[in-house]
Amino acid sequence: MNADLDALHPYPFEKLAALKAELTPPTDLAHIPLTIGEPQHAPYSAALEALVAHQLEMARYPATNGLPALREAITHWATQRFQLRELDSERHVVPVNGTREAIFAFVQAALDRTRPAKVAVPNPFYQIYEGATLLAGGEPLYLDCTAENNFRPDVSAVPAATWREVQIVFICSPGNPTGAVTPLEEFKQLIALADEHDFIIASDECYSELYLDETAPPPGLLQACAELGRDDYRRCVVFHSLSKRSNLPGLRSGFVAGDAALLMPFKRYRTYHGCAMSLPIQHASIAAWQDEQHVHANRDAYREKFSAVTDVLAPVMSFPAPQASFYLWPAVPGGDDIAFTQRLFAEQHVSVLPGSLMGRTGANGINPGAGRVRLALVAELAPTLEAAQRIRHLIERG
DSSP: OOGGGGGOOOOHHHHHHHHHTTOOOOTTSOOEEOOSOOOOSOOOHHHHHHHHHTGGGGGSOOOTTOOHHHHHHHHHHHHHHHTOSOOOTTTSEEEESHHHHHHHHHHHHHOOTTSOOEEEEEESOOHHHHHHHHHTTOEEEEEEOOGGGTTSOOGGGSOHHHHTTEEEEEEESSOTTTOOOOOHHHHHHHHHHHHHHTOEEEEEOTTTTOBSOTTOOOOOHHHHHHHTTOTTOTTEEEEEEHHHHTTOGGGOOEEEEEOHHHHHHHHHHHHHHTOOOOHHHHHHHHHHHTOOHHHHHHHHHHHHHHHHHHHHHTTTOBOOOOOBSSEEOOBOTTSOHHHHHHHHHHHHOEEOEEGGGGOOOOTTSOOTTTTBEEEEOOSOHHHHHHHHHHHHHHHHHO
């Protein structure tokens, strides 16, 4: 077996299950999980109808590059959403089976093992960044996201000697678990560093359509490229998904877009990898990318939920003002996120994810996720609000 498998950390949810294994929650309270970022809102119905309408196309092999109509729908959406001038559906866009699969595959295709192969990741982080790096023979470089730097990586603090060993930098905006949004100027700063030190920027933007201020959609990496007149998107790729935008996590549908010089070998890798999207799913994806009304309704539902939950929790917990995504990132009273998580489950039958399980301890001896928990506000309003009330009750009891 691949020896690099031994370097993988257990997934956070495995660790969480172990933490809860010996606990007995109250049976008179229904379990409310706020752990997994799996949207529970109704999936976009027109996409499901397209699946049924095209079900007989399951009898056909799909092409790795996807249907032209799907790439064109994606291109039109991305161009309008991020004010792009030049995005070619043939050269700049690749449909993929969700961002998780694509992020993992991209690192395998892009990392050059013959030279130093550091991959910079935000810390705390989505675990696929680390796992993909380790299995590609690379070394993760953890960039702490703390309150002091507004929960975003401080790329200006990385020494030039370290940058010379970095091949890929992952940005997650809006952030998981923090919800922080990367401003355009920081994207531009990172692009300048990529030019100087010759690395790839991989921007995970799968939460980009879940934002709370309707007048301020989160900017994207390709948008920064466009403002710089960089219409070839050199050294830049972005990852997008229908999972959160359209409540279709089971569809496993998204896209990668950006530098054609990077996407060409990536497509060659995918041809051998055998991960083409089935044709019914492609037709469902076309329907989803072509409609914005359901996305507006989805944002309205999250906006209502965030407002209700923050009203309940703000008096007893400190957390950054939510900007986007569907996560809340509060500090726990007493600072022990593991103990808080266990007590919350044992006394209130509410599950949350300890922040320390999503981060790594750096050379400074600090895990930037410690002392916080991630609350995934993915269920409907009533159970989510009840969970918030139970959390407040636990804290007020002391």
